Amino acid sequence: MNLQAIKKEWFSNVKGDTLAGIVVALALIPEAIAFSIIAGVDPMVGLYASFCIALVIAFIGGRPGMISGATGAMALLMITLIADHGLQYLLAATILTGIIQILFGVFKLAKYMKFIPRSVMVGFVNALAILIFTAQLQHFVNVTWVMYALVALTLGIIYILPRFTNAVPSTLVAIIVVTAIAIFGGLGVSTVGSMGTLPSTLPIFLIPSIPLTLETLMIILPYSLALAIVGLLESLLTAQIVDDMTDTDSDKNKESRGQGVANVVTGCFGGMAGCAMIGQSVINVKSGGTGRLSSLVAGIVLMLLLLVLGGLVVQIPMAALAGVMIMVSIGTFDWSSLKTLHKIPKTDATVMVVTVLTVVITHNLAIGVLTGVVLSAIFFGAKISKVHVTSKLSHSGEKKTYFVEGQLFFVSVTDFIEAFNFKDEVKEVEIDFSRAHLWDDSAIGAIDKVEMKYEQTGATVHLTGLNKESSLLVQKIGGLSKNSGH
């Protein structure tokens, strides 16, 4: 990249990027803490992650203006790993996730994301929203009305304040107000401090202390694979959204590599795996951030705030964080999909709902996406496997013509064979393939079978109307049987 382009990506929008970066940093802190709590680690782990990832992505990401950090989607995948094996395994899994993502980018696999149908993507974000919401319910167990009141107040401020002023982020105001009420009212509600420690220093470089054995690899590999897939999925989706919002293009493979490097670095500095964040990126662009500088500013301001105000951050009540997370889940859910659910094809609606249900049951976004993709493939196969065969008897009654319409391959051959009536007393059978396409050796095999059966009844079979590809296939595979290709 030449100097001019670097200058443009970094310094063409200094004021907008700096202001947006500060806004994003303020919004990142409560989310990073809340996602750490979802994952079951100290808030420090998520905060270090958001700091490291925002910093690294600023330099090597493929989509300027996009914000990455610790996310809910990733946090949800780590819960069992942390519960069963602890933080060190999570850090190792984070590094492995990064390596997988780097490979994904190096081999330019971003284009294969098109194999994930849109209905699966919609299911993905809806499931993510539901999981983030349900993860908050644990904070409502055994609490007094004070908790409910504080959550309601948080949400009220978040949604109503923007109607009066956009000068300050409403989430920040909500958190400050609710924290002040909790401190000065002496309410004694549970706070961030009761969930674990916060960083008091900059993160330091440490290789995770785990035994470097095959057994370790087998423990972390499934998690890393899931994290890598989900991270890239959300990152590339976010990149597309930022592309659209800014009316510019971005390098998806470079972004994949960038996400990978960011995760490797994060893992080495005690942070959990992360990815791009849809909500934060939208906030960033809305606040005027379009360049690389905003991500860098966001990371640095986030760390500075924690080092200076750490003592206050630990006093934020969980009620305020739960309120923010409920807002995040409402913003993540794709509400338009509910409105159009009865309008879209039934198969698409089914794929979306099954993806959501799978995730909600397994608590694993990666499994949900895989299930959705497989189900769509099955629906697609079923849709194109319908072959129509019509027949016509000649005037003399000696020749019967079958007209085949559709795709002939391993799924559709059974219907194809059943469409023939081998009891007909005809001398000649013509099979017209001009509206059909043969795809594989099962198709050729089926035709052979039909020919053989008619041979037993003494009728000769002609194949007509084969398109170029189909007849090539007949010549290639059908060479073994005597009657094919004519």
Add this chain to the structure above:
Amino acid sequence: MFKNILLAADGSAHSLRATENAIQLLSEKDSGFVTVVYAVDGSTSKSDVLHNKDSKDIEVKRKEKLKDIFGSLEKANVRHELKIVHGDPGETIVEFANENEFDCLVIGSRGLNRLQSMVLGGVSHKVAKRANCPVMIVK
């Protein structure tokens, strides 16, 4: 009366009414020109990206949304072009109007009451207040 009109539209019924009024406002149909501005905000961006394969599909879908508006303009034989802007509708429409020179800006009003416009935010009101050119709000 006017030659160069900016029409803010999103494909809704009130924006279609605004279109009819914009056509009426043109002094000469042959020499007049209507610029249709459609503002796409963050959440619309998100759901459009989520539901469409690529940027081409998104473009097609957005044009589809505005097809009745183009239908009216074509029926009246008015030359026109579409400009899609990104961001908060009120702000981006004002910005686009003030960056260019238009004789008049025409925008439909959803007819919200005070509470609704407080919660939802009245776009037409915001535009009328901040645009430098004459603004016509169509009820």
